[in-house]
Amino acid sequence: MRNKWYGQQPKHDESSFKLFFSVFTIIFLVMTMIIIQVLNSGIYGSVDKSLFEARDNINQYVDFQMSLPTMEELTWAILNEKEADNPQDERPKLKPNRYLAANIDVVLYDAKGKIINQMGYMAQPYDFPLDDSRLNVIEQEKILTYWGKEEYYRIITVPVGNLNYPEIAYASILVNTEQLEISNRRTVRVVISVMIFFWVVSLFASIYLAQRTRKPILESFERQKKFVENASHELRTPLTVLQNRLENLFRKPQATILESSESIAASLDEVRNMRLLTTNLLNLARRDDGLTPELTTIQPEFFDTIFTNYQLVADENSKMFKGINRLEHAIRSDKTLLKQLLTILFDNAVKYTTDDGHIILTVSQVEKSLLVEVADNGVGISESDKIKVFDRFYRVDKARTRQTGGFGLGLSLAKQIVHSLGGTIKVRDNQPKGTVFEVKLPLQQMS
Known part of the structure; x- marks a missing residue:
């Protein structure tokens, strides 16, 4: 029965989307608040500075306001065409004062909150009530002006x-801030509109990033799923054979070891196959964990020793083997991984060549790379199979490799080794028939 967990796909897409979209939303909210705060600070900064300066010099403003002529005096002066600098005029003269600002209006109150100074025709605030609950605090309020229009003012009330x-x-x-308020509202609307636009863009960006994040997870999940399914399939056959053989022996308790030798031998073969399979699976798992190669100095004679061992294996399998070692200088690489790589490629060539087949293994140095070529005159590999030949559990001829004990893990492991050594591996046709595996590994600098 198929494992329920491996029949499902991980649902990371929705959670990743929510995470990215939440992050973008928080960023844009914070940015909007910061920008609006900076705008308000820049727009009202100079106004508030003027208000604090006026507060610190409030007595000059009081003197100025109380020295202004009343409406009756101003009307009388106009009707009688009196000049402001008439020496006979005994009214208080208006003198320039460096502490006073022209854009500031001041409303004076007695202890009961009654307005004392007279607001002229040009004065904007009209009948502004006293609020002594918040002294020395700048506030923004809408005030009805003398002309019957509500406008924004920045206000500070002081004793x-x-x-x-x-x-x-x-x-x-x-201080009248109506124009500043209009400008500020317009700017805030623009900022909010821009932020909403990019917030909507972040929605699509979140979907895109969630999909991009999900893709490698799904690919890894699919590989894991396929790997487990294939491993289960490969283990099922030897386990079934073992079960049948053991049940057969159990049904014949009186049989001798010699009479049961066939079943015992077949069971041992399956045990060896299972041991080889589990070893390859562990090796693949180690490569997936990112095993770091251990670089050592390798002399050219290292390959001659390997070729001697391969010659013995080829003779046992009725194959013709030729090892060509063209290295003249020592190299630096991982000796264990390199030997395992050569063994996998050699073993693969032995399996896929007929009796009296020819296998040629060449090791040479091309520029700054170690070149390894394993050529055989076997059955060859079709173009469609060349794309999948390095996939785990993939076999070109499933019936043949089942007989020879292959599991389709060797070339996958070889590819993992080549990648861990920073090289490349390719497969091409041999002439007139057969296959050539070509490996290029970068040579490390000699210390």
Whole structure:
């Protein structure tokens, strides 16, 4: 029965999308708030500075406001065409004051909150009530002006202790910010619109990133799933044979070892196959974990020794073997991995050549690479099989490799070894028939 867990696919897409989209949303919210705060600080910074300066010089503003002519005096002066600098005019003269700002209006109150100073025709705030609950705090408010229009003002209310005008208890300092507010609202709308646009873009970016993140996970999951299914399939056959042979022996308890030798031999063959399979699986798992090669100095004679051993194996299998060693200098590589790689390629050539087949293994140095070629005159590999020949558990001739004990793991393991050594492996046709496996490994610098 198929494992339920391996029949399912990991659902990382939705969780990855939520994670990316949440991160983008938080980023854009924080950016929007920061930008709006910076805008407000820049727009109202100079206004607030003027308000604090006016607060610190409130007595000058009080003196100025109280020295302004009343509406009756101003009307009388205009009707009688009196000049402001008439020496006979005994009214207080308006003198320039470096502490006063032209854009500031001041409303003066007595202790009961009644407005003391007279607001002229040009004064904007009209009948502004006193709020002494929040002194020395700048606030933004909408105020009805003398002309009946509501406009935004920045306001700070402060206590007053003026010796010249002891009846004045409080003063509200106001600056009209209607135009600044309009400009600020327009800018904020633009900023929010831009942020919403990019927030929508982040939605699609989150989907794209989630899919990109999910792709390698799915590929790894599919490889793992296929690997487990194939391993289970390969183990099923020897286990079935063992079970049948053991059940057969159990049914014949009186049989001698000689009479049961065939079943025992077949069982031992299957045990050897299972041992070889599990060894290859462990080797593949070690390669997947990213085994770091151990570089050592390898003399050219190392390959001559390997070729001598291969000659013995070829003779036992009625094959013709020729080892060609063209190395003249020592190289640096992983001796164990290199030997395992050569053995896999040689063993593969032995399996896929007929009796009296020819196998040629050549080792040479090409520029800064170690070139290994294993050529045979066997059955060859079709173009469609060449694409999959390095896949795990893939066999070109399943019936033949079953007889020779192959599991389709050797070439996959060879590819893993080549990649761990930073090289490449290719397969091509041999002429007039057969296959050539070509491996190029970068030579490490000699210390």
